[in-house]
Amino acid sequence: MFNYKVCLVFKKKDMILSQELNVENSDTARNRMIKITKVITSSDGLTIFFCSNEKITDFTEVFEMVTRFKNFMIAVQDISSLNDVDKYEETIFQQNESGNWEEMFFDAEPSLAFLDFKKAMTPEIYKKLLGHMYGSENLPLSYILLKKSKNLKDRRQQFISIMTACEIGVKEFYKESKPDLSIILDNLQSPSIPKLLGSIFKSYFEVEFPKELRKQIQKYVEQRNGFIHSSEKNIPTLEECLDCYIAVLKTLNYLNKINDNYLYYDLYEEEINLISVSNTQARIVFSDLIKERVSARQLNMSTGFNINLNYSKPKL
Incomplete structure (x- = not known):
């Protein structure tokens, strides 16, 4: 024994x-x-x-x-x-x-957990900050949920929280842009995000939501539903959580661009790639525009890594 x-x-x-x-x-x-x-x-x-x-x-x-x-x-x-x-x-x-x-002891495998864009505060954002502190400027619940999801260690909870932020964010966008729809949206228990970003979006705003991004969101909606209704064994990977986070961030950012909202940030549209260097190391590659802002001291990029133990490989 x-x-x-x-x-x-x-x-x-x-x-x-x-x-x-x-x-x-x-x-x-x-x-x-x-x-x-x-x-x-x-x-x-x-x-x-x-x-x-x-x-x-x-x-x-x-x-x-x-x-x-x-x-x-x-x-x-x-x-x-x-x-x-x-x-x-x-x-x-x-x-x-x-x-x-x-x-x-077990082999350790690092993986990227989150990215933070620590940007310089503009006069407009500072004004919004003061308004929010005084209670006269609301901060979207979707952004609070999304950004706080980075601190959730349970990947299943994290994934579900990210997609909940997406669902709330899409509803917030419609209610702000089309106040007449507020009553309908408030009474819909769980509106279809892919539909709200598909033909319905185009009919109301006369522009098509980015197709590839909508496909990603649809995939993550289906995954989220699977995690909710399946057993605890069904757990998303760290990469899936990060990819989902980035897709939702880009979705909310695009909606803010349509609404001309101060929360829109052009660098959220930039591509960030993680290139594997070895079995235990990876290198983050930022776009030229991100590098330019960092060089100009208008931005700092910080990253968080999770050290994952590979339980299938105990050290002998």
């Missing part, structure tokens, strides 16, 4: 009741190679014990179980600390022949 444990250690004590929960054999676990044997909870953290008749060489299934464990503890037991990966450390151990626990 091979024994393993995953420790979720809080960086700051949480007020969790201390319990040691032994797991009895059940029909659910009977035919599984990897079985949960015990769960320990305390103010210092949470520990899940696993066992297997064979030595585990691919830990993907283990960490899928750990992810579901965390989601359950957040949703049912109100363990809010698990919402933020910066508030705890996650470590896996294997028990050696002497009965001692040895920490395990």
